[in-house]
Amino acid sequence: MNDAEIRTLQVPGARLHYEVRGTGPLLLMIPGAPADAGALAGLAASLSDRYTVVTYDQRGLSRSLLTGPPADQDVAVFGEDAYRLLAALGDEPANVLGNSGGALTALDLAARHPGRVRALVVHEPPIPELLPGREHWRAAFQDVYDTYRDQGAGPAMQKFAATVAGEGGAPPAMPDFAQMPPEALEMMGRIQQNLDHFFSHVLLPVLRFVPDVAALRSGPVPVAVGVGAASGDGVPASSARVLAERLGVEPLVFPGDHQGLALDVATCAEIIHKALG
Numbered sequence: 001m002n003d004a005e006i007r008t009l010q011v012p013g014a015r016l017h018y019e020v021r022g023t024g025p026l027l028l029m030i031p032g033a034p035a036d037a038g039a040l041a042g043l044a045a046s047l048s049d050r051y052t053v054v055t056y057d058q059r060g061l062s063r064s065l066l067t068g069p070p071a072d073q074d075v076a077v078f079g080e081d082a083y084r085l086l087a088a089l090g091d092e093p094a095n096v097l098g099n100s101g102g103a104l105t106a107l108d109l110a111a112r113h114p115g116r117v118r119a120l121v122v123h124e125p126p127i128p129e130l131l132p133g134r135e136h137w138r139a140a141f142q143d144v145y146d147t148y149r150d151q152g153a154g155p156a157m158q159k160f161a162a163t164v165a166g167e168g169g170a171p172p173a174m175p176d177f178a179q180m181p182p183e184a185l186e187m188m189g190r191i192q193q194n195l196d197h198f199f200s201h202v203l204l205p206v207l208r209f210v211p212d213v214a215a216l217r218s219g220p221v222p223v224a225v226g227v228g229a230a231s232g233d234g235v236p237a238s239s240a241r242v243l244a245e246r247l248g249v250e251p252l253v254f255p256g257d258h259q260g261l262a263l264d265v266a267t268c269a270e271i272i273h274k275a276l277g
């Protein structure tokens with residue numbers, strides 16, 4: 001495991017925690033909430049022999065503390081944070097990987113700031129607004145939010161996992177803790193501290209995101225869309241397939257399910273490296 005250099009960046013309303021590993025072309029890796037950079041630590045280490053890999057905690061989560069009062073955070077806010085982080089890292093366009101909700105940030109970044117992105121890989125972006133029965137999904141995630149307000153984070157998280165898995169689906173497999181790097185194990189504790197902010201200010205705004213497919217199709221950034229081989233028809237995998245179809249690309253098949261980037265790091269690293277070209 002390569003040691004990471006820990007840095008911070010002040011952005012409007014938050015101080016971002018980010019980590020830098022390796023040497024080579026810049027690769028920004030964006031995790032989804034309520035996780036943080038620890039979710040991608042193993043993958044970052046696996047790619048750090050070929051890239052300068054930067055991972056970070058999105059604002060309001062874990063070590064990226066807000067500097068003002070909590071407020072709803074939509075994808076555009078997260079996208080501007082990513083843009084500012086890339087600007088702080090240099091002038092050259094970066095390769096970008098977005099995982100889960102972090103893939104929404106990556107799609108927004110590539111659509112609105114294409115000059116900052118050389119190539120993009122998104123793994124299972126959850127975009128219920130693209131799915132058939134949009135109103136059903138809006139009501140389902142509103143119910144998750146209402147459960148949080150009435151019963152707390154624990155029951156809401158159970159309902160969230162079941163909703164994301166879809167009817168008849170199984171929640172993503174738990175990772176093998178014995179195989180997880182220390183950074184990922186530490187993250188598991190931080191996730192619990194992130195749940196209140198996630199349910200209060202991130203869940204509903206982020207799941208109303210609609211990517212600018214026209215801008216992505218006509219823009220200069222090549223976009224690869226990944227789907228887990230074992231993901232079934234849950235919200236993230238179904239969203240990824242619809243997005244790939246609208247972008248006119250074939251989905252990349254990754255091992256495992258929605259957690260696949262943490263479960264088979266070596267294979268995923270090779271898929272990502274090949275997709276980035």
